[in-house]
Amino acid sequence: xxxxxxxxxxxxxxxxxxxxxxxxxxxxxxxxxxxxxxxxxxxxxxxxxxxxxxxxxxxxxxxxxxxxxxxxxxxxxxxxxxxxxxxxxxxxxxxxxxxxxxxxxxxxxxxxxxxxxxxxxxxxxxxxxxxxxxxxxxxxxxxxxxxxxxxxxxxxxxxxxxxxxxxxxxxxxxxxxxxxxxxxxxxxxxxxxxxxxxxxxxxxxxxxxxxxxxxxxxxxxxxxxxxxxxxxxxxxxxxxxxxxxxxxx
Amino acid sequence: xxxxxxxxxxxxxxxxxxxxxxxxxxxxxxxxxxxxxxxxxxxxxxxxxxxxxxxxxxxxxxxxxxxxxxxxxxxxxxxxxxxxxxxxxxxxxxxxxxxxxxxxxxxxxxxxxxxxxxxxxxxxxxxxxxxxxxxxxxxxxxxxxxxxxxxxxxxxxxxxxxxxxxxxxxxxxxxxxxxxxxxxxxxxxxxxxxxxxxxxxxxxxxxxxxxxxxxxxxxxxxxxxxxxxxxxxxxxxxxxxxxxxxxxxxxxxxxxxxxxxxxxxxxxxxxxxxxxxxxxxxxxxxxxxxxxxxxxxxxxxxxxxxxxxxxxxxxxxx
Ligand SMILES: Nc1ncnc2c1ncn2[C@@H]1O[C@H](COP(=O)(O)OP(=O)(O)OP(=O)(O)O)[C@@H](O)[C@H]1O
Ligand SMILES: [Mg+2]
Numbered sequence: 001x002x003x004x005x006x007x008x009x010x011x012x013x014x015x016x017x018x019x020x021x022x023x024x025x026x027x028x029x030x031x032x033x034x035x036x037x038x039x040x041x042x043x044x045x046x047x048x049x050x051x052x053x054x055x056x057x058x059x060x061x062x063x064x065x066x067x068x069x070x071x072x073x074x075x076x077x078x079x080x081x082x083x084x085x086x087x088x089x090x091x092x093x094x095x096x097x098x099x100x101x102x103x104x105x106x107x108x109x110x111x112x113x114x115x116x117x118x119x120x121x122x123x124x125x126x127x128x129x130x131x132x133x134x135x136x137x138x139x140x141x142x143x144x145x146x147x148x149x150x151x152x153x154x155x156x157x158x159x160x161x162x163x164x165x166x167x168x169x170x171x172x173x174x175x176x177x178x179x180x181x182x183x184x185x186x187x188x189x190x191x192x193x194x195x196x197x198x199x200x201x202x203x204x205x206x207x208x209x210x211x212x213x214x215x216x217x218x219x220x221x222x223x224x225x226x227x228x229x230x231x232x233x234x235x236x237x238x239x240x241x242x243x244x245x246x247x248x249x
Numbered sequence: 250x251x252x253x254x255x256x257x258x259x260x261x262x263x264x265x266x267x268x269x270x271x272x273x274x275x276x277x278x279x280x281x282x283x284x285x286x287x288x289x290x291x292x293x294x295x296x297x298x299x300x301x302x303x304x305x306x307x308x309x310x311x312x313x314x315x316x317x318x319x320x321x322x323x324x325x326x327x328x329x330x331x332x333x334x335x336x337x338x339x340x341x342x343x344x345x346x347x348x349x350x351x352x353x354x355x356x357x358x359x360x361x362x363x364x365x366x367x368x369x370x371x372x373x374x375x376x377x378x379x380x381x382x383x384x385x386x387x388x389x390x391x392x393x394x395x396x397x398x399x400x401x402x403x404x405x406x407x408x409x410x411x412x413x414x415x416x417x418x419x420x421x422x423x424x425x426x427x428x429x430x431x432x433x434x435x436x437x438x439x440x441x442x443x444x445x446x447x448x449x450x451x452x453x454x455x456x457x458x459x460x461x462x463x464x465x466x467x468x469x470x471x472x473x474x475x476x477x478x479x480x481x482x483x484x485x486x487x488x489x490x491x492x493x494x495x496x497x498x499x500x501x502x503x504x505x506x507x508x509x510x511x512x513x514x515x516x517x518x519x520x521x522x523x524x525x526x527x528x529x530x531x532x533x534x535x536x537x538x539x540x541x542x543x544x545x546x547x548x549x550x551x552x553x554x555x556x557x558x559x560x561x562x563x564x565x566x567x
Binding site: 002005010012079080085090 | 302326333337339
């Protein structure tokens with residue numbers, strides 16, 4: 001009971017700035033929006049993508065958001081750790097777990113809102129809407145996002161008070177993870193080593209699963225692989241975050 | 250209120266380790282105002298962070314507000330307030346919202362938290378600024394906001410880590426007025442760190458001096474100064490040749506020590522200058538020695554620190 005109340009408290013703390021300034025939501029989406037409008041049409045012209053271009057590309061954009069959103073969650077936590085506000089909250093009786101879950105939940109709501117917006121904007125461009133598939137896809141996205149959020153919290157905590165480690169790792173890890181998942185262009189056309197690297201990247205599986213789901217295929221092998229990758233990431237992220245939290249900050 | 254035994258903290262940073270606190274014993278009774286004084290890096294913040302349960306001690310135990318900080322952390326948290334060295338309000342949030350969040354974290358309903366927030370903003374003189382962001386406040390206003398955050402739960406015991414550092418004299422006086430009022434109105438036990446010596450001297454009824462992770466002195470400012478530093482007398486003689494004879498007479502004064510002559514100027518330490526000075530002058534007179542000028546200075550806490558360590562806090566901080 002107190003846990004739920006504490007989670008609600010932290011969620012509303014984190015969400016208030018978004019709520020008071022909803023436009024900020026659109027600004028943080030600038031990158032995916034640019035990709036949607038300036039990169040998407042290029043794919044539509046070419047024939048590199050298997051199947052219809054938008055069906056293939058929109059899930060990729062969602063994954064991009066799913067990688068950067070939780071990263072921001074870690075960044076905001078780092079700011080609170082460097083300043084004194086995390087310390088201030090830790091001296092109150094508020095649940096330690098709620099401090100992280102409340103934050104994750106906010107990222108989650110933001111991610112969902114942005115995903116719905118992107119999908120809404122992509123439909124007029126030519127995205128076929130398979131509603132059950134899309135809903136399942138969003139669920140998968142959120143599960144994956146929670147795991148990434150947990151990992152980024154751990155990274156933020158380990159990096160405090162300096163923060164260099166956080167900036168370093170996120171710079172070095174983000175782009176390879178994205179490029180090697182076939183978000184922008186199909187990896188199948190790349191050289192063998194690149195395909196091997198992609199096969200080792202958990203993001204690849206989630207992207208493939210999203211694509212299958214957005215095409216309305218539920219019982220595809222990629223869906224199973226993607227779901228497994230998302231669930232494993234979520235469990236790992238939550239486990240590490242909880243364990244790190246228990247050790248004190 | 251606070252009972253600590255053998256507290257130590259060793260930080261490990263990439264293979265090197267820092268012994269920040271090396272065995273602190275401390276007892277603070279309810280209602281006291283204790284100033285924790287020491288130079289930069291002495292271990293003040295580290296002690297506070299251990300006493301508030303933020304940092305697990307490397308060894309030792311502490312009972313705070315009746316509960317053990319490591320095994321009963323939740324009970325301790327419900328009974329204390331903490332104002333950290335760094336500002337407590339998050340930059341992205343409106344200050345009123347931060348206060349409400351703080352109240353909610355202590356279990357207040359949203360409504361109670363809201364009215365308590367308004368009340369506290371008035372108490373610390375920030376009324377009408379509910380919707381502002383911390384970045385738009387002045388340094389003194391920010392510190393008052395921190396105090397408001399720390400008071401949200403009406404704690405019987407409040408820890409303050411350098412509440413007045415970096416503020417101009419007017420803001421410092423203002424912060425102190427709040428601190429003293431808190432004590433007068435609610436009997437709050439206050440444990441605060443500072444490196445402003447005169448603050449510790451005039452405000453606190455008890456001064457605990459820490460240096461290099463160890464408590465090196467503990468008592469009222471008056472007792473510390475009398476016991477450890479003593480008052481200083483400087484007497485200028487008419488004839489420098491009288492100095493050795495005057496020094497002999499000075500040695501007979503109560504608590505006389507560190508007698509030194511520099512030409513006609515004789516300096517020495519005594520227990521109580523107000524009594525010793527007239528007595529010394531009478532003795533000089535009786536011996537036929539002529540004094541031209543006499544002056545006494547009361548010690549500062551810095552003299553206490555100097556007597557204890559051979560260094561001064563002000564040098565350390567410079
Ligand atoms: N997180 C940390 N990791 C490693 N060493 C630390 C850490 N925090 C403090 N120290 C070291 O421990 C010692 C005591 O630090 P502490 O912050 O307790 O000092 P302080 O008395 O509060 O000083 P100040 O007056 O500057 O605030 C210092 O030598 C400091 O460098
Ligand atoms: Mg400090």
